[in-house]
Amino acid sequence: MPAPSTYFDLIDTTFDFPQEGIELKQGILHFYSINLMELIRKYGTPLRVFYLPRIAQQIQNARHWFHQAFRRYGYTGKYLYAYCTKSSHFSFVLWEVLRHNVHLEISHTNDLAIVEWLWKKGWINQDILIIANGYKERAYAERIRALYQAGFRNLIPVLDDINELEYYEGLEPPIQIGIRIAAEEEPTFEFYTSRLGIRPSEIIPFYQQRIRNHPSVRLRMLHFFINTGIQDSPYYWSEFSRALEMYIALRDLCPDLDMFNIGGGFPVRNTLRFLYNYEEIVDEIVSQIHQRCAQENIPDPHLITEFGTFTVGEAGAHLFQVLGEKIQNDAERWYMLNGSIMQYIPDTWGLGERFIVLPVNYWDKPYQRVNLGGLSCDAHDYYNSEVHLNHVFLPILPENPQEEPLYVAFLHTGAYQDALAGFGGIQHCLIPAPRYLVIYQDDEGQLHHWLFAEPTSSEAMLNLLGYHQDNPLPTPAQSRTPAGTYEQILIQEL
Ligand SMILES: Cc1ncc(COP(=O)(O)O)c(C=O)c1O
Structure with a gap:
């Protein structure tokens, strides 16, 4: 040729x-x-x-792939599409995603300011599912409490740390919570275990000792997300399966638990030779969950995703x-x-x-x-x-x-x-x-x-940068910059 x-x-x-x-x-x-x-x-x-219409198409695509796989396996849970706001906070992006009935995943107290704006503007109602991730500063947790008490009953803080539980003391009715499982990092990364989430060995004792009989919280969700995204790799499937086994073990103890959140991580086309097969990956995720739940005789969980890149990237x-x-x-x-x-x-x-x-x-x-x-x-x-x-x-x-x-x-x-x-x-x-x-x-x-x-x-x-009228720094009595021709300035320097 x-x-x-x-x-x-x-x-x-x-x-x-x-x-x-x-x-x-x-x-x-x-x-x-x-x-x-x-x-x-x-x-x-x-x-x-x-x-913006591409955002709508992506939401529809993901829903289609999950619903198709659900039908194929007779999966009994629901699929919930949550948009991860940190991938783009622009009002126009929120406008587009919310026109397609998605839920939200947030990471900071300032996200809740956006939530309040959206509610006042009538773009959402208070029943929207809001998954509040992240290691929580007091201000973030307090705002979660305030919005929950104002009627956002599906605002679900996902515990990133066991001490976070204390923030939700005394809430009535009990607030629904999630737990994030800390994933093992990719072998090439600097750390073994992600700093995000609660280490797997602590989760079951934590549930038994502190959550099971807690009057103000109900555990509804297990959350899992790995930084490198959803890939058809041994690393991804091994982490996925660890999280799924944790869901099963927890569900055995906690009948309230009914949401399995697999986070974000779908890629977008970053080359004209993009070989990622979304349908196959979704099929594998759904079939693994369904199979394991059937073996353990527990209902299929509602499956939640928090796609950010996938929603807005293209x-x-x-x-x-x-x-x-x-x-x-x-x-x-x-x-x-x-x-x-x-x-x-x-x-x-x-x-x-x-x-x-x-x-x-x-x-x-x-x-x-x-x-x-x-x-x-x-x-x-x-x-x-x-x-x-x-x-x-x-x-x-x-x-x-x-x-x-x-x-x-x-x-x-x-x-x-x-x-x-x-x-x-x-x-x-x-x-x-x-x-x-x-x-x-x-x-x-x-x-x-x-x-x-x-x-x-x-x-x-x-x-x-502070070059404005309110700049409080005093003007020097006389200019201290050197004066004269270039040659004169050089002499002054000497
Ligand atoms: C908890 C959580 N969920 C979802 C996402 C979105 O990931 P992505 O943009 O890969 O879909 C992130 C990204 O950092 C995240 O930390």
Whole structure:
């Protein structure tokens, strides 16, 4: 086969292309049928795009896979989809997920401020299931108590530590609680056991001695989550089975226990050669639980998931312009982007995450291997390897500077980036955040654009840094900066 000559040929011969939500029409990359060049012409770059209907599709997909497996095995519990808010706290994300009747998983007292807002706004009612995870500061536990007493009867604190139980003394009627089992870490990790949750050997005695006859709590849920996500690996299945055996042992003692929460951990497509088989994994999870429960003669638990990445990841994209090309030696060619990769998509340098990176235009041009460079001066502000290609290839740049520049899209960047980078604040080299565009669908199926945030202005940045009228530091009586011409300043230095 001759070597592919254009960028399109490269993708066409290397991957199964087009794919769901990623296609080429009239030579332009489309994201869920949206012409990205049109967005760029209208809103400029750098641009962060959220396409909310994808969130709805993902929720429906997961429900479909679980319900299908439930039917296959005659599973008698229910499937409950909870959204893990930490993966994206934006109001528009909560709006979309709540339109699809999901429950919530939260991690901090400030999440409960969001819950109160949602309730006042009428987006939720008080019966929503809220799973409160995390090691609890007093303020968090007190807010849980307050909301419970205000009528949120399905607010379930998941004990991360045995001492947390004390926070729930005296609640009437008894509050439903969960216990998080501490997982063993992956063999390559620095620690043996996760710091999150209660160590397995303590759980049964803790239940027997302190929970069983406790007047203010009822144990309803066993929670299990591992950092590396749900993978078809011996490590995952061995941890899953340890948690399932713990559920069975606890259920034997505690007839109230009826929820098995397997946390988050579904991945999103981070390469065009994504081989993860969601249906098979769900099938295996459901069949293992059902089989073991049948053997032990206990009812199938209600199965809860807390997908964060999976819910919002594929809804997001970042669009950049390539400002220019730098060739630093015979092998290293840089495409300089008009934003910061390290800052906008911090997963890439902090966690080594990979995303689908594609050009928006010029698919008909020859391609070359490049490194993508961000605008900050940090050596780590770069991106240069796809999951399968181990390189980034992009079309060559137009020769004539009058021609349209090359634009590049990072796809499926919807989860965690804003939380890790700190939305709206001061960032590296004072590079402003990108413009944020939200595309949402109304009940009639009509798509709308909401220009959610402008790039951070220099005024806003200066204000945050204390360059404002209320700055209390005294003005020096006379300026202490050296004065004069460059030569005079040098003399003063000497
Ligand atoms: C307890 C818990 N549940 C759910 C999640 C969401 O995980 P993911 O984004 O992989 O679905 C997390 C992520 O850290 C978590 O800590």
